[in-house]
Amino acid sequence: MVQALADLKATQEMAAADFESEADAEAGASEVEVREARVGYDAQGQRLDKFVVGMAPEFSRSHLQGLIERGLVQVQGQVQKTAARKVLAGQLVRVELQPTEESQAFRAEPMALDIVHEDAHLLVVHKPVGLVVHPAPGNWSGTLMNGLLAHHAQAAHLPRAGIVHRLDKDTSGLMVVGKTLEATAGLSRLIADRDVHREYLALCHGRLADELHIDAPMRRDPASRVKMAVLSGGKAAQTDVYPLAHTAEAPWISAVHCVLHTGRTHQIRVHLAHKGYALLADALYGGTPALGLTRQALHAAKLSFVHPMTGETMVFLAPLPPDLAEAWAQAGFPEPAL
Known part of the structure; x- marks a missing residue:
């Protein structure tokens, strides 16, 4: 136990040192x-x-x-x-x-955050559609990370401002973020051990009547750097898909409940498309606009984990955002419950 605590402390100190070096470099780069x-x-x-x-x-x-x-x-x-x-x-x-846009990416930008829960160690935020989680080419500002830096001072001393997992820009839903080095390290361990449970609601093309338990490795698509694909030699990826409802007649659309067991980039989108059930409006993976949706019909609706500092069991739910709720109702599906 003593050695484990010492290792954790060393990891946290290294992360803090890396962050401070990066921040110092960026501060210097911001001078004209x-x-x-x-x-x-x-x-x-x-x-x-x-x-x-x-x-x-x-x-x-x-x-x-x-x-x-x-x-x-x-x-x-x-x-x-x-x-x-x-x-x-x-x-x-x-x-x-x-300075370049990239060199200025790590700066505070006040924004309205939909905070579902917050304590001294962590916060849970409901990310809206269109919000990028972390600065990257084409989105060096206006990200969730920029908002977190403005929300609380300690974020400036955390790697990636405490962000331990991500959602795609056009996927809505729940994310947990660390507020201290100890909590961030604890959340990262929980995610690595698959003890942060993430459940999604989605609308897909096709008539899905039976459960799907997808165990298919994924890696970068060699034909397109912006896509992932099911390919041998990829990283293990498992997704469980449970049918909730489907339209009464063609063109078939199904409402599904997805449970992640791994957290690969675009995992649900890729796995469903691989099985012939591309998400509505997910153009990257073969989905087409429907029911008024122009973004992939995916929402991180439930998040559960054991608090890394208090040991308390935490469970959070996020209702469907307006565009997805409207599409859900238009399809004639009952209100989802997880």
Whole structure:
């Protein structure tokens, strides 16, 4: 027990150190630097963006082109917004080196969070459709992580602000987030041991009449980096699917209750599509819009676990969001109960 506590403390200290180093680097990157350089005879006639890359080689060319387009580059005191403009020997080029979006991702952004439960150690949030959980290319701001950083001060001292699992952008529902290093580490262990139980409600194409117990390994689709696929050599993935209702006639649509036993990326979406029951409006995996839905018909409706600090059994339910509830009713299905 003593050794286990020592190992946990060491892990937490390492995580804190990693986070602080990352935060320090990002804080330094957020400072605006101005650089100036005189065009030499060897650069006569060179494109402006190429010359600027030589002035700031630590930045990508695309980022520097963006600075030009934003009017942050001057030639002889005049703003130049055309990356292909040719520079002439003797001209003075001035660049305002604004930080990249990625370097500014870890910052607090106040937002309304639908908090279902909160105590000194953790919180449970009901994530709406459209909210990205963690900053990534194309979504460097406005994420749940940014909101958590604004919600409580301790989040700034936690890896990923205490986020221990994720939901896709267009999947709604419940998530648990740590508020301290001890609780975050405890939640991470529970998830690794499959002791955080996640249950989903979904609408899929097809007439599903019998239970499905899907045990099919998954990995990145070699034909598309944005997709996952059922393929040999992938990581183990298990999903139980229970039929709740289906339409009275074709085109068939079924309401289902899904229980995850593993937490692979896009797991329910991939497993159901693999069995011929793609989620409504899940274009990535073969679903088509129906019942007014334009996003995948998936909702994390139930979350249960033993509190890592108090030992209390925690069970949370989240009602269907308005768009999915409307589709559910339009299909004529009774209100779901888990």
